[in-house]
Amino acid sequence: MSASVLISPAIRRRSVSVAMKVAVIGSGISGAVCASTLARNGVSVTIFDSGRGPGGRTSQRREVGEDGKELTFDHGAPFFSVTNSDAMALVHEWESRGFVSQWKQVFGSFDCASNKFLGSIQQEGDANNNKYVGVPGMNSISKALCNQSGVESMFGTGIAKLEWLEEEIPWLLKDSKGQNLGRFDGVVASDKNIVSPRFTQVTGLPPPLDLNLVPELVTKLQDIPVLPCFSLMLAFKEPLSLIPAKGLSFKNSEILSWAHCDSTKPGRSTDSERWILHSTPGYASSVIAKTGLQKLSSETLDKISEEMFKEFQCSGLVCSLPFFMKAHRWGSAFPAKSIAVEERCLWDRNRNLAICGDFCVSPNVQGAILSGLAAASKLLQASSCL
Template sequence: MTGVASKVAVIGSGISGAVCASILAKNGVSVTIFESGRGPGGRMSQRRERSKDGRELFFDHGAPCFTVSASNLEVQSLVNDWESRGLVAEWKEKFGSFDFSSKKFVNIEEEGSNKRYVGVPGMNSICRALCHEPGIETRFGLAIGRLDWLDDYDTWSLKSLDGQDVGHFKGVVASDKNTFSSRFTNVAGKPPPIDLISVSDTTLQMNEIPALPCFALMLAFEQPLSSIPTKGFSFKNSKVLSWAYCDSSKPGRSNASERWVLHSTAEYAELIISQTGFQKPSSAVLTKVAEELFQEFQSTGLDISQPFFKKAHRWGSAFPAANIAGEEKCLWVGKRRLAICGDFCVTPNVEGAICSGIAAAAKFVNLLSTL
């Protein structure tokens, strides 16, 4: 293969980037994924922790599960394939809502009434498998510090954070928001690696994406919380908690302990950030957050025992509150062979991210078909 898109860099190994890379590789494109983290998944990553007594604990502390719209046959086809490979399974449990005003559960669904999927044995299992498919090289622990379009060579030049040259590519897929928008970076004032002003007219769109922060609380209990009639529920009329789910109730998980994950409201997270700043939160801040989220959980009036493990994690501006790509489902700069994809392009959930990854891959595949 010569010319356009014979070698493509995918920045970010979340579900949109991983799906895009998988489709490109299946179409004969040589793909290199660059991921700043130690492993794949983004908000579908799985957290490994140890309790004080040395027990190993795993938590899906980002996206707990995902659904697929009935009309979205393309995504459903992918999910069916992943299910046949043992990468996902249906999470068949009861879900509902808890109203803080009445201190009662409301809107409890029948078990399995809505199809919810989870990765097995962790939410990151899908991304991990896709990142290691034939035709894909994955470089973990390598953050991209700069991307430059070289007119003379008709290629992209990528450099790491410390300035090392990591390769030249005919095309780039940016699925990590930190690559192109300083709004999403955890380091205040740090410019994004790619200057969209020089390659497109999408800068204004990117800078206007509203993004919501969130704190996650990971809990492990010796005994099941039997007073809770569901395995996942949202909170109504709480300024602190948005939802909770029993992570250990998912298929393929260890049931040696009962593990729950709680997510804060954006309102609460923004309050904490306004008090402490956007830099990486200190241990003292995370301890304070963990106590406040757990106290709100206990204030439901349910019989909630003391956990043997309790730890908070902050998701900075990870949750987009709008989509910017409309029906295109990704942003495409054809003259520079640059695709920008992610849930912020479609809908802020796993299904939206998958759709955007499919759309980004299609742009390159369509370009190849014209050569």
């Protein structure tokens, strides 16, 4: 899809010929961008998400320390960069609205084999490498978009069944108890798990969307490989003064891939110094191979925490122990391939069904933005034909 087809965030709201009702499943970046774009163009949108709040992998985790004070962590995507003009226009609008800001810190790469930083440690000044974060948390982006006028958000509501009815309003959504959640003219699936065999691996139930309804999309949807990841949330009373960078990638480590100092981001509390470590996909895969995808026990999570922190300590960069430490599993953290790079989303025009997400374009926030915009474009084109 060419950039000119995408809906610019700066365009004036236009009315559609018939009031269209669309269900968006998933409140991550792609779903939230799609819902927001549809709503500002006159479409009635309802977002469904099984989680307690919006964000997906841009969620913010809230924990409580031993002293009773709240600790917050961006335990998924630490930041994002944009190079595409459509995505950049949207991000600039978010900046003007105050829920996105640049994260201006120094970044580096640490070699665990030599216990040395590779190259110089410096702030990246290239405009194409600007790092953006949500304010006051990464989930602020999806939260703002899901609260936009014209968008109704239903959190804590998982979709168990997407039924196609040969009627005027064809889509019927049901929850796990079989309760009807509403009828819709179109559906946007921004959560790949509702069409993935992984849904069955986790729940023991068939995916909500019967792929027999979309035979032309089956080949692309049947196998969306994903890379898992563990994140470790750490809070220290004193700054880790031996680390000259606030974000660093790890080389030659079988356990760690990335670390960043969350408390240095704009709008964050500085009562403590909070770091987040990300594991390598290989380490996470080795754990999941032993435990499966069921909920992990506290003992297993404690062991993962100890192993990841020990690797961090072995770098020689850590001079104190954290007063808070907790691991989290992202079972499908990053898509391992993109299934619709040119189209930016999958589309079934016969059923007004769009499937979007970073797994369509590229495994990052920009990919999710572009896919959400593309899905909205398809639904808006369909709405004009109603």
